[in-house]
Amino acid sequence: MGSASREALVSARGVLDSLGSELSATSGEQLLSVARTLQANAALRSALGNPVAESAIKNAVVQRVFGSVVDSATLTLLTTVADSRWSAAADIVDALEDLGIRAFAKTAPASLALDEELLTVNAAVSSNAELELALGSALGIADAKASLARTLLTGKASDATLAIVTHLVTVPRGRRIGELLNGAARTVADEQGYAIATVTAAQSVDAQRLTRLEKSLAVSYDRPVKINLVIDPTIIGGLHIQIGDDVIDGSVSARLSELRRQLAS
Structure with missing residues (x-):
């Protein structure tokens, strides 16, 4: 804008x-x-x-x-x-x-974690290539994508999540489905007074470590932070952290890539 x-x-x-x-x-x-x-x-x-x-x-x-x-x-x-x-x-x-x-x-009622529902939908979609294509393809018919979203989410997600997801898949405007859902979750979090940190790890991270990380990030960004943990074995080790446009990449895969670039130069 x-x-x-x-x-x-x-x-x-x-x-x-x-x-x-x-x-x-x-x-x-x-x-x-x-x-x-x-x-x-x-x-x-x-x-x-x-x-x-x-x-x-x-x-x-x-x-x-x-x-x-x-x-x-x-x-x-x-x-x-x-x-x-x-x-x-x-x-x-x-x-x-x-x-x-x-x-x-x-x-949203206090009992509804709307951002978490949106991130859960994103995780489900991104883990299924056929579903991701069906909902995110620029060639798909809008009404068909909306119908598929309703079929998948009715009775399993809140009416708010259903309305948001249906809207996003109907008018993606050149954006990828993962970007749309993550962006909607960040908007919800921002409106409710906190930020979402997407933390990618090669394997599960213990709760105490995540709590320490949340507190550290909250101090750095001067607002409460909620962690969205994503497991991706391809990063090998370490953590890749993204809050909005900010990226902190401490993954082993990133370090290896940087080492390869240095050796090639």
């Missing part, structure tokens, strides 16, 4: 925070649905993202198209989005996706 879009998204998140009890899981579903509508309709997307159009005109478009089909909280957020200035009209789709996932995070 350009600077204007980043500022607009921060403003929209502020409005999301202010809605309080007006917000519901339905709002999350509706925001994701509007994101899909705008992704499929370039003219509507351009109309709302037009930087020179008057706010009153864009608000009238929002009211005419969505006013009778969304709740008041969603309509407030859509009006905020329409009132804002975006670097590119396509950024509105990204923003609505972000807001929809955050709405689910805000309204």
Whole structure:
């Protein structure tokens, strides 16, 4: 996103925070649905993202198209989005996706670990090449991928996870399925006040070591950290840690690769 879009998204998140009890899981579903509508309709997307159009005109478009089909909280957020200035009209789709996932995070019951469910889905998908292809292929039919996601998750995951996963596989916009699910989990974690550290190890790591690592990372990043442990024997030993865009690669495989590069130079 350009600077204007980043500022607009921060403003929209502020409005999301202010809605309080007006917000519901339905709002999350509706925001994701509007994101899909705008992704499929370039003219509507351009109309709302037009930087020179008057706010009153864009608000009238929002009211005419969505006013009778969304709740008041969603309509407030859509009006905020329409009132804002975006670097590119396509950024509105990204923003609505972000807001929809955050709405689910805000309204999830305390007993639901939404980020963990999303990461569990990602682990299941990434471990099955055929399933990963079926859900993530750019050549797949959106409705078929959504139907497959519903078949796999109905009765096994929360309604929030089902809605998010179904949305992501329907409009991947050039992103890989693993990237989509990990990104959604990070958004949930961020909204709920912590970060996710994906720790890849060659074998299982004892709980005490993981607890020490969580505390150390929490100090470094100045916020609580939850570890998502991934087992990958190909790294041979050590740990590969990723938090957002930051990577700490202490794996044996990385050290061997670096040694090979040095010997070849």
